Amino acid sequence: MPGDRETSIYISDYVRPEKLEQRRSVDPETILPPPRRNSQTRLRYVPPKVGNPTPLGLSAFALSVMVLSLYDCHAFGIHIPNAAVGVSLFTGGVVQFAAGMWEFKVGNTFGGTGFSAFGGFWASFGVLYLDSFGIKQAFQSTDGDLDGYYNALGVYGAAWTIFTFIFTIACLRTNLGVLSAFVFLTGDFVFYTIFQFSQVAIFETISGVLGLICSMIVWYCFAAVLWTPDLSPISLPLWDLSKKDQ
Template identity: 40%
Template sequence: MHIDPNPLAHAASNNDLRLPAFGGEFQPGLYRPPQRKIANPAPLGLSCFALTTFILSIINIGARGVHHPNIVVAAALAYGGLVQLLAGMWEFVAGNTFGATALSSYGGFWISFGIILTPGGFHIVETLEAKGPDQFYNSFGFFLIAWFIFTTMLTILTLRSTLAFFLLFFLLDIAFACLAAGYFNYDAKGPNESCIKAGGYFGIIASFLAWYNAFAGMADDSNSFFTVPVMHFPWSEKGRERQAAIRNDMENGAPNRAMKTE
């Protein structure tokens, strides 16, 4: 009687017995891992940006007599900062380079903004103001103008997307420019009030556009009775596809409809 020294030899010819551990993921290279469907992280990141921008912007216009942005620190660090940064990281997983760069960067913007304004935490404002008010105003102007340059770059990259997406970055860019101008053109009372208010109004519009784009990214047949238009540019990929479809309908659809009518 022959006894095989390998107790698992009978499994070598039986694929049913060679079950992959943990669904195949524990043995990479031997088994193909199961395909996962990743949710779209962009609406989350846009919502984070919209809410935090809205709070800061209504303070910048002096709504209800509020002029100090201390309350925005919590939203800037937690929601606009941390959660938006996480959404940006998931955009990397989804393969969206633009979304990953934009959301992660603006998440970093809000975290750094919160750090600057944290009362007594990092003493950034106090240290600069101790050397003269111009030190803080000009330094913060440099900070804002740098984000204006970055946002300009992103705005150029939205010209082949949708009108709603382009307007979001375009108006945000104007808001950064107005705020930077306000801090550069300071006086004895502080930053230029007209420029800061203008930046606040543009920021409010940009925040609603961010919410609009977030809603457009979430609304579908599973959760909404309607969808909202995002208005693809005619030169964008989607726009060209739509124009081609319209031409096909005009060339082929009209005769068919006429035949059905007759």
């Protein structure tokens, strides 16, 4: 009968009184209340598993550098780099910035700083070629002279050269793959800056070649990190440079 039930919202908890008496006589422990939790006891929170964001950041970086470097080398007769805007804004910008935020989440300050900063670089670089921002038009004089614009890009490149050089020093105890990538990237920025100040075409080509080499190295690092034993029978070394305890 409903009036005989114990107060509960689960029907499976209901035990008829006669059955309860049988339990008391057979096994008294079945009706004992659960032991009280000690006030000192604390539940340990187990965080959800987070995937490795490094392959995503490396792939976005390698792809963006490769595309822009091919344009700088004027490969396939390309002389206008505006087709790289989408890659710069979304692959190099959004995707890489997101990877950087997740690197911070997993406790990797180096990867978080690098990916996030270069995500900002690619986004800002893509904006330079968007007419709606009017950046180039703002520097153009009445006679069509763009010296001020190119000097501004030179300053822009110089600032990123400093950042990249500092980051290269921070790579000295990572691994040979990452270190060599940043060495070539620093050279890429150096010649990009020189080209913007001088407008001598050979410096742009050198910048593009160094960028291509950098992108190939980053592609290698991407494969080395992504090809884990559970995904691929192939493994690639990165040649650890970290200081070992003696």
